[in-house]
Amino acid sequence: MNVNQQIEAFIIMVVPPMDFFVLPRMPALCLMMPLLCIYADLIGILGGATIAVGMLAQSPTQYWVETQHAIGFTSIGLGIGKSVVFGVLIALAGCLRGMRCGRDAAAVGQAATSAVVLAIIATDGVFAVIYNVLGI
């Protein structure tokens, strides 16, 4: 597999692989994750509106007012704040698993799976516990 030799090429040329593999991914994910979060929030609200108006016979205005009541800035803020931390964690988990990835195609799949498990499942669990303890 090509992936591994690319990292070795960095090591041999005495270019620290961290600088070129890890560092650019970190700010990129920290920037993109909140955007993705906002996008998902909007789509969620829009989806809710479709169901409420289309199937539950609510008026759009009613939905809008109720949504404003139900969703506070705390919820949105928490979500966006969490997404920034997620950006860092996903970058770290992805790079960690990616750097240790084996040499064949199957290893790439395994590395991707374990990175997802590490990044999302493990860290989301930690967030759930923290929010629960803080009562927010």
Added chain:
Amino acid sequence: MPDDRSVHIRVKGLTMAYGDYVVMRDLDFGIRRGDIFFIMGGSGCGKSTLLRHLIGLNEPASGEVWYEDVNFTTASDEEREPIRRRFGILFQSGALWSSMTLAENVGLPLEQFTPLAPAEIGEAATLKLALVGLRGFEDYFPSEISGGMQKRAGLARAMALDPEVLFFDEPSAGLDPVSSLLLDELILSLRDSLGATVVIVSHELPSILSIADDCVFLDTDVRTMSARGNPRELLANPPNESVHRFLTRGRSDREGGASS
């Protein structure tokens, strides 16, 4: 064995192993400065592993690798750095960085280790790419060009810093006979212009017999090197049966069968 030039790389009692599995033991040879040195042997005999030991990607189970008067095996990362900086390596698959264009691939080592301005780096990268016949492909990504072109681009990157030692891992694997002949000529002209020591892992007989100055033959049967010297002389005067079989593509068996 003529030894008119100084030994550049010396391998002393090297044993290579993956865990308990010994790949090759007791390798002992020197590579003279400016030579084109082949590491040859059958598939899976540990040629690439030996190369990885020479450049420090694998650590020996026992034995040492020396670069002139520096023991590379026991050296710390800081001590290895200046030696590695004079390496140029062409990996088997090219190993170009897939997220960068060819010019960026070639330019990165220059950017890291020379005080050149970005415009000069661009010019230098174009020049190196032109040397391997890739003029006009500066802005292509590795995935957009053919395997042979990737290999040539890898070569351009390997020689970006005018290295003292060039390592090639199966340079002609996956190339057609004509391209691999052109690559051989390129390697020869590079050695002559840079004065670099060239270490090549290969089992391509035409290349071995045409451009090698010296070689070592890794023999899977005895798990160590069983021949050493100029391959043309080895062919004329084979020290043992497995070398003869290798250099004649197994023809010695048939001749033996015909004469008996």
